[in-house]
Amino acid sequence: MDVGAGTHTQPHAPHATESARAPGAKKTQPMDALIIEGGRPLAGRVPISGAKNAALPVMAAALLAPGEHVLRNVPSLADTRTMARVLEKLGARVEFNDHVCRIDTTRVNSVEAPYDLVRTMRASIYVLGPLLARFAAARVSLPGGCAWGPRPVNLHLEGLNAMGAALDIDHGYIVGKSVKLAGAHIRHETVSVGATAQIMMAATLASGTTIIEGAAVEPDITELGRVLIACGARIDGLGTRTVSIHGVERLQPIDCTIIPDRIEAATFLAAAAITGGSVTIDHCDPEHIAATIDKLTEAGCDIHAGPREVTISGPVRPAALKIDTQPYPGFPTDMQAQMMALCSVADGTSIITDTIYLDRFTHVPELARLGARITLDQNTATIDGVERLQGAPVMATDIRASAALVLAALVAQGTTRISRIYHLDRGYEALDQKLAALGARIERIKE
Ligand code: EPU
Numbered sequence: 428m429d430v431g432a433g434t435h436t437q438p439h440a441p442h443a444t445e446s447a448r449a450p451g452a453k454k455t456q457p458m459d460a461l462i463i464e465g466g467r468p469l470a471g472r473v474p475i476s477g478a479k480n481a482a483l484p485v486m487a488a489a490l491l492a493p494g495e496h497v498l499r500n501v502p503s504l505a506d507t508r509t510m511a512r513v514l515e516k517l518g519a520r521v522e523f524n525d526h527v528c529r530i531d532t533t534r535v536n537s538v539e540a541p542y543d544l545v546r547t548m549r550a551s552i553y554v555l556g557p558l559l560a561r562f563a564a565a566r567v568s569l570p571g572g573c574a575w576g577p578r579p580v581n582l583h584l585e586g587l588n589a590m591g592a593a594l595d596i597d598h599g600y601i602v603g604k605s606v607k608l609a610g611a612h613i614r615h616e617t618v619s620v621g622a623t624a625q626i627m628m629a630a631t632l633a634s635g636t637t638i639i640e641g642a643a644v645e646p647d648i649t650e651l652g653r654v655l656i657a658c659g660a661r662i663d664g665l666g667t668r669t670v671s672i673h674g675v676e677r678l679q680p681i682d683c684t685i686i687p688d689r690i691e692a693a694t695f696l697a698a699a700a701i702t703g704g705s706v707t708i709d710h711c712d713p714e715h716i717a718a719t720i721d722k723l724t725e726a727g728c729d730i731h732a733g734p735r736e737v738t739i740s741g742p743v744r745p746a747a748l749k750i751d752t753q754p755y756p757g758f759p760t761d762m763q764a765q766m767m768a769l770c771s772v773a774d775g776t777s778i779i780t781d782t783i784y785l786d787r788f789t790h791v792p793e794l795a796r797l798g799a800r801i802t803l804d805q806n807t808a809t810i811d812g813v814e815r816l817q818g819a820p821v822m823a824t825d826i827r828a829s830a831a832l833v834l835a836a837l838v839a840q841g842t843t844r845i846s847r848i849y850h851l852d853r854g855y856e857a858l859d860q861k862l863a864a865l866g867a868r869i870e871r872i873k874e
Pocket of ligand 1: 550578580581620621760784
């Protein structure tokens with residue numbers, strides 16, 4: 428079955444015997460730190476892993492169809508392991524073997540996603556829609572706030588309510604009982620990746636047609652839609668702002684390959700740019716990182732895109748930039764912090780506004796510890812580029828803020844110690860090893 432670019436169906440491979448944790452994955456070490464000696468331009472070729480934000484909803488979508496699903500190119504990350512644990516809690520069997528994740532959802536026997544797991548990863552809430560659609564019931568912990576702000580899930584809940592779910596909040600849990608989902612017309616004034624995915628998954632098995640106006644068109648969402656279609660779902664308008672999902676009776680298990688991680692790819696481009704290095708980003712989709720390529724070109728980088736790779740040569744000193752984050756295909760909020768690191772050493776004054784998350788600036792005081800000159804006015808940062816950053820002890824605060832600190836440390840004079848890098852391990856597969864292979868002086872230590 429052809430499911431379009433980026434997702435390839437394949438015959439089921441023999442059952443893996445290795446089990447448990449993600450491939451090649453060390454158990455997350457909450458107290459690991461990174462020691463980085465700045466000043467080396469990166470050089471070489473780096474392979475990009477599968478996309479975290481595509482893998483997570485696709486893993487949850489496996490709940491919709493009983494049977495064994497095979498997901499290939501799943502990144503080995505704390506977050507994909509957390510989603511595996513959530514699915515196991517529900518009664519699914521999950522095995523990882525060298526980036527192949529097998530999820531058997533035949534014997535799912537619980538509809539409860541507990542707080543202890545959901546609080547460590549908000550995307551656990553993705554199981555809500557599939558549980559309601561397949562089992563007519565769910566009890567999923569509300570995620571709560573996050574390091575940089577409230578991050579509500581009202582659009583998820585309103586969408587499911589419009590479909591007839593009548594959800595209650597009970598002692599911190601979202602609870603739905605005897606739910607019969609029916610098609611609805613749902614309008615989003617704010618584009619939401621998560622709510623689009625949630626409603627799309629729930630609607631696949633609902634009676635009638637669900638229309639989402641103001642749908643997200645992020646590649647992760649389009650990828651989820653392609654996977655659902657390959658499972659037998661009927662979806663029109665994928666990749667546009669109006670998506671229609673016509674409910675079907677049942678879905679079949681899938682064998683698919685997760686698309687490359689666009690944020691990891693863009694982060695490596697920024698790492699090459701900030702160090703004035705020359706790097707080829709391999710196994711990526713250049714179209715998905717077009718907004719970052721445009722900004723880095725504006726900063727003075729020389730960039731050439733091939734069909735599945737991008738080669739970048741950084742300037743001696745980047746030019747200052749003006750960046751507004753926007754939903755895809757605009758500039759991603761998930762690259763805002765990394766670009767702020769770049770602008771910290773730019774020639775001139777840069778202005779970065781995050782229009783998606785107004786409080787996503789926990790990296791600002793940490794970058795300041797390295798000598799960056801940043802002033803924050805609500806959701807706009809003004810960055811006066813300095814000639815040099817200086818190494819210092821800093822603290823990682825979330826996935827992308829941590830990546831920004833790594834980038835800054837790569838050009839800072841002397842040694843930077845980044846604590847709490849479990850945040851980094853949530854979203855970047857072996858970032859330290861990949862950077863070391865490009866010539867960075869970077870070491871992981873236990874604190
Ligand atoms: N929003 C609401 N109500 C909702 C949902 C969202 O008001 O019910 C608002 C948010 O507050 C935000 C905007 O809508 O202002 C967009 O949020 P969205 O729902 O799109 O974000 P998300 O689905 O929670 C995903 C990614 C994030 C990424 C955002 C934006 C996953 C698992 N997470 O989050 O990725 O920043 O989309 O692109 O896909 C990361 O990977 O580091 C990360 C945080």
